[in-house]
Amino acid sequence: TGGHTTEILRLLSCLSESYSPxxxxxxxxxxxxxxxxxxxxxxxxxxxxESQFSLDRIPRSREVRQSxxxxxxxxxxxxLYSIPLTYKRKPDLILCNGPGTCVPVCLSxxxxxxxxxxxxxxxYVESICRVETLSLSxxxxxxxxxxxxxxxxxxxxxxxxSVYLGRIV
Amino acid sequence: FRFKESLAExxxxxxxxxxxxxxxSCLETLEKGKPLIVVINDKLMDNHQLELAxxxxxxxxxxxxxxxxxxxxxxxxxxxxxxxxxxxxxxKFASFLDKVFGLQ
Numbered sequence: 480t481g482g483h484t485t486e487i488l489r490l491l492s493c494l495s496e497s498y499s500p501x502x503x504x505x506x507x508x509x510x511x512x513x514x515x516x517x518x519x520x521x522x523x524x525x526x527x528x529e530s531q532f533s534l535d536r537i538p539r540s541r542e543v544r545q546s547x548x549x550x551x552x553x554x555x556x557x558x559l560y561s562i563p564l565t566y567k568r569k570p571d572l573i574l575c576n577g578p579g580t581c582v583p584v585c586l587s588x589x590x591x592x593x594x595x596x597x598x599x600x601x602x603y604v605e606s607i608c609r610v611e612t613l614s615l616s617x618x619x620x621x622x623x624x625x626x627x628x629x630x631x632x633x634x635x636x637x638x639x640x641s642v643y644l645g646r647i648v
Numbered sequence: 649f650r651f652k653e654s655l656a657e658x659x660x661x662x663x664x665x666x667x668x669x670x671x672x673s674c675l676e677t678l679e680k681g682k683p684l685i686v687v688i689n690d691k692l693m694d695n696h697q698l699e700l701a702x703x704x705x706x707x708x709x710x711x712x713x714x715x716x717x718x719x720x721x722x723x724x725x726x727x728x729x730x731x732x733x734x735x736x737x738x739x740k741f742a743s744f745l746d747k748v749f750g751l752q
Binding site: 482485486489490491492493494495497498511572600602604606607608609610611612626628630631642644645646647648 | 672700703737738746748749751
């Protein structure tokens with residue numbers, strides 16, 4: 480959604496064509512991100528003509544201010560929905576930065592890794608908005624990601640297993 | 649207007665920006681070198697927006713307030729005291745990922 484999409488596209492901006500094809504996963508209720516992504520990919524195609532990408536949508540795991548109990552139910556539903564998608568794409572790398580949408584996708588990839596179906600490297604970059612505390616997605620994925628990147632030194636102190644590269648968006 | 653694909657035009661011609669604390673809005677404004685007053689939304693669940701505004705304010709890049717103190721802030725602001733904002737470095741991230749995948 481919104482801010483997350485802007486941030487993740489900035490993260491992608493310096494990546495080489497080795498990171499291709501790119502499969503974007505969006506929440507079904509997200510109306511704005513698709514345009515931003517297409518615009519980004521269009522510009523990219525000007526430099527890298529072989530550039531490939533796709534867009535998939537999954538049910539949104541959690542609305543802002545949704546209660547905890549109903550969030551668990553909707554997230555479980557999103558995980559079930561994500562498993563066939565992750566199985567189909569079998570990504571080498573999942574890159575995410577915090578919207579609720581990323582939790583089911585990452586957990587489904589983690590599951591496929593446990594089942595020895597596909598080992599995906601999960602890289603989580605906490606949003607630049609998070610200076611002192613982690614988002615809920617971050618708190619969960621701190622334990623499931625291979626690399627957990629934070630953008631402010633306070634978080635590096637609190638979460639010693641994280642990686643600190645300074646501001647990267 | 650409610651939604652527009654890009655505010656780049658409006659930002660370019662603005663002398664002062666008053667915005668919510670969303671990362672995109674703040675960063676876009678700061679990167680265009682415009683003075684920014686960030687207004688915090690008290691109603692979002694854990695109000696983490698405050699963290700970024702506080703940090704940007706601590707580092708001297710923005711002024712910040714909430715809806716009720718906005719008028720007061722506008723009346724007493726000193727925009728010349730704001731520091732120029734250095735952009736983030738996504739190339740550091742690309743470099744890090746390349747190392748992870750042995751692409752260097």
